[in-house]
Amino acid sequence: MAEVLGTRVDILPRREIEQKILAYLKAKSEKSYFIVTANAEMCYRAAQDRALQTALNTADLCVPDSIGVRWALRRQGLAAELYPGVELAEWILKQGFSVYVLGAKAEVLQRLNFPNIVSKHHGFFDADAEKSILAEIQRLKPQVILAALGAGKQELWLSRHKNDLKSLLIGVGGAIDVISGCKTRAPKIFRKAGLEWFYRLLREPRRLFRQFDLLRFGLAVLREKQG
Template identity: 30%
Template structure:
């Protein structure tokens, strides 16, 4: 069980268009656990290059991300960008690592969890996976919302079900940017820590494979995903990676290719 009462406050640093939470993996895991344990209405964005570029293109989406309680550096490019721009050695805080670690911690800490998003088949597999791998964990509920805009009544029904469940964590799997916008809209209404886990859930339960460690360390996890789903992801990666590199070097050059003072 993690000593959540001694968690230091997480600060943020600007990276192009988003404010990224700074701190070791363990420090951010502790802060997340504290939010879940306190049932505080909060939300967390697990940020990668795609999210950063979407925020750069859309000021309203940037405002959503930057209003989050925490924005973890999911992608290695973000962690390395913090080092080059701010001189801070930042660990990667990836959703694929956070999700199982938070579920394990929630089980040992008595924090129940809720899953929102994904197909019913995926959620059924998620429930089965959690029962087999996290026997102490209480899954308080699972909702697979329809793939269309919800009516206000449907939203209220989902909010009521989540709050009545007593969940401390709500893991949201709607995909970026939909899940971040949903969490922001639910802030103050859902009495739990909401975390946008995106593609981490299908990887955890075995529907997709994760890149080998050596590819993760070399910032090539995107390439592994591209090889798995070339038709769906080629355009996204071809554009977003190029835009990120351009934006990063533009900001870095303004700083004289050196980090700003801490």
């Protein structure tokens, strides 16, 4: 276990992460199991937001998701294997366990077709709809809940409700857009070079503002190391 800007990160091989997940699901526990896939932007936001950092640090497992987090860990002399949320979500969907998907747009969910998805609900809901969502989840008892409400928001939501849900809980951000085929993931050459963020920026220039958080993250890591 290590920390990146105060957020706990678990350094485990991908296979061990999968084994932990399978062990939890096969045990049919009466408690939830909350997994965070942490990227640089999320770690930076958490350093500014105590509620978010508490949510991340009380998760059962925090998996390094991005090249920025791996770089920060490397500066501490730690080697971490990444497990991007999109790959983790896709792996889970292929295991055959019952899954509830919460988040993304309605048109995206329409294109997400896996036989083990028991229900889906888009990510735009008010307090009344939230009650209905929670009631449906408790009725269906899915083994897995994939929340795609956006980085930070989904972790806060899952943390707030984890004591009421007896499922594997994972915040997967934009993974559902990619898995459904609505968006294209960066080619391997970009991913291997650690430039997936740059590919996304080329495809979605409106993401430029979000890249400033990556710069702030890098500066914060450098300052922390110097301090």
